[in-house]
Amino acid sequence: MIQQLINGLLLGSTYSLIAIGYTLVFGVLKIMNLAHGEMFMIGGFLGILMVKLWNLPLPLALLGATIAAGLGGLLLDLVCYRPVKKTYFLAPALSTLGFGIVLKDLVVNLAGSEPQVFPAALLMGDFKIGPVLVSSIQLLVLALALALMLGLDWLINKTELGRSMRATAESETTAKILGINVNRVTILTFVISAALAGAAGVLIGLRLGKISPFIGSTIGIKGLAIMIIGGLGNLRGAFVSGILVGILELLTSVYVGAIYADVIAWTLLIIVLVMRPQGLFGSKINVDRV
Amino acid sequence: MLSVKDLWVSYGAIKALKGVSLKIGAGEVVTVIGSNGAGKSTLLKTISRLIEPKSGTIDFCGQAIIKSKPYQLVDRGLIHVPEGRAILKEMTVWENLILGAHRRKDKQGIKLDIEMALSYFPVLKDRLQQAGGTLSGGEQQMLAIARALMARPKLLMLDEPSLGLAPMFVNEIFKIFVKLKEQGITILLVEQNATQALSIADKGYVLDLGKVILAQDARELLKNKAIVNAYLGKNKSIS
Numbered sequence: 015m016i017q018q019l020i021n022g023l024l025l026g027s028t029y030s031l032i033a034i035g036y037t038l039v040f041g042v043l044k045i046m047n048l049a050h051g052e053m054f055m056i057g058g059f060l061g062i063l064m065v066k067l068w069n070l071p072l073p074l075a076l077l078g079a080t081i082a083a084g085l086g087g088l089l090l091d092l093v094c095y096r097p098v099k100k101t102y103f104l105a106p107a108l109s110t111l112g113f114g115i116v117l118k119d120l121v122v123n124l125a126g127s128e129p130q131v132f133p134a135a136l137l138m139g140d141f142k143i144g145p146v147l148v149s150s151i152q153l154l155v156l157a158l159a160l161a162l163m164l165g166l167d168w169l170i171n172k173t174e175l176g177r178s179m180r181a182t183a184e185s186e187t188t189a190k191i192l193g194i195n196v197n198r199v200t201i202l203t204f205v206i207s208a209a210l211a212g213a214a215g216v217l218i219g220l221r222l223g224k225i226s227p228f229i230g231s232t233i234g235i236k237g238l239a240i241m242i243i244g245g246l247g248n249l250r251g252a253f254v255s256g257i258l259v260g261i262l263e264l265l266t267s268v269y270v271g272a273i274y275a276d277v278i279a280w281t282l283l284i285i286v287l288v289m290r291p292q293g294l295f296g297s298k299i300n301v302d303r304v
Numbered sequence: 305m306l307s308v309k310d311l312w313v314s315y316g317a318i319k320a321l322k323g324v325s326l327k328i329g330a331g332e333v334v335t336v337i338g339s340n341g342a343g344k345s346t347l348l349k350t351i352s353r354l355i356e357p358k359s360g361t362i363d364f365c366g367q368a369i370i371k372s373k374p375y376q377l378v379d380r381g382l383i384h385v386p387e388g389r390a391i392l393k394e395m396t397v398w399e400n401l402i403l404g405a406h407r408r409k410d411k412q413g414i415k416l417d418i419e420m421a422l423s424y425f426p427v428l429k430d431r432l433q434q435a436g437g438t439l440s441g442g443e444q445q446m447l448a449i450a451r452a453l454m455a456r457p458k459l460l461m462l463d464e465p466s467l468g469l470a471p472m473f474v475n476e477i478f479k480i481f482v483k484l485k486e487q488g489i490t491i492l493l494v495e496q497n498a499t500q501a502l503s504i505a506d507k508g509y510v511l512d513l514g515k516v517i518l519a520q521d522a523r524e525l526l527k528n529k530a531i532v533n534a535y536l537g538k539n540k541s542i543s
Contacts, residue, residue, distance in 0.1 A: 174402075174406070177395070177399055177402065177403055177406075178403070178406065180392070180394070180395060180399075181392055181395065181403055184392050184393065184394055184395070185390065185392070187354060187386070187390065188386075188390040188391075188392060190354060190374040190375070191352060191354070191374060191378075191383075191384045191385075191386060191390065192378070192403050192404060192406050192451075192455075193374070193375040193377075193378030193379065193406045193407040193455065194375065194403070194406055195373070195375050
């Protein structure tokens, strides 16, 4: 049981990273970034390729994939957000959806539709803490995911950039009269969100041992559900519900059957939407926004 | 200090400003009065570059700002306190204040200015860690002015600062304006409460349907019977 809880925690922490990226963009810019799942896929893909083709050590590959995905976020802002009319809420959602499809097709055409596999040399040893078996990879994934989330929490709540992001989230006009460069905040929001997705992609690649070009529409979209479960635009909500879904999925696959694991996020989503539409941690304010 | 010439602004087919011109000298308090829909808020929003004008020029300290970004105006000391106060309700009072100094880098100076702002508005001192949205209307207005001061304004544009406030708060806020004027801050004050605004102002502009219909010395305007009857309705004045 403890073993399963720990495995669930590990899975959940990567879900949290994806959901946080969604919720960051939604919270600050009030748009659904439907290319986010593909950013996550690109991160995982690049991470594997860097290890495979260039023999980069894992930390460098992780850093590289994070930066590359961050640059992808920059491109997303320039191509899909800035030129698009924001007064119509579907416009940026559709343009980002299109961007995601282009990314996916690019990867399929360049690298094929088969999953890319992490070299076995990377798989480090397991060790036991009491009766619980933990692999070093899992521990690494958990530590990195937690570090990234704590870092983001600090950035948002304690720094001037974080304050400008929250101010922009509350009111773009107010942010402007305070002298906040709203364009810069927008770019950084996309970059940070995509970079987190990129890192999550590498981490989940490490956990699964491989990344398929289509993972964006399975796990990536699951992140969207997790964001809504946690409450739109709520960072801590995304974090907690990511962990929650991870643990429930693991318990389900062990005690009910692996084929039911994917049902969890969506069932939870329906329950939350019916019982508590603002999400587990959402405030009334967020309901008004929706 | 500020010179607006022949400013035209429209919202779609509706013309909100039809060739407004206005001049403010350094250290002056200028008030713009007029009924609802006269274009007062539009004028301020256009000056602070929130709204794109159709045509016209705006010079601030001798330089054209018609193409500037809002944050560049904040850099140069043109600070707008919009109607409705624009307090960040989900952020703390302290965060609101510190964001007022967003464009500044001098940490020491910012610290001192927070202390100074709090000495103007002592009621905010006990509320620093409270969310802005929990403040009363009067306190929010004080926070909005304190936050504007954090940017070290040269020209402070205030849109209806007395709107919805209890008379006690209104008097207090107007006392602060007089203090700010003594410090050399130029003020552009848009007010419904025209009697009180004119009593501290040097100059008054009367705006009607997007046009300046009268520009006069504030004391002269107060004596002008027609204007007093039209815009300074008895129940709006507070003695």
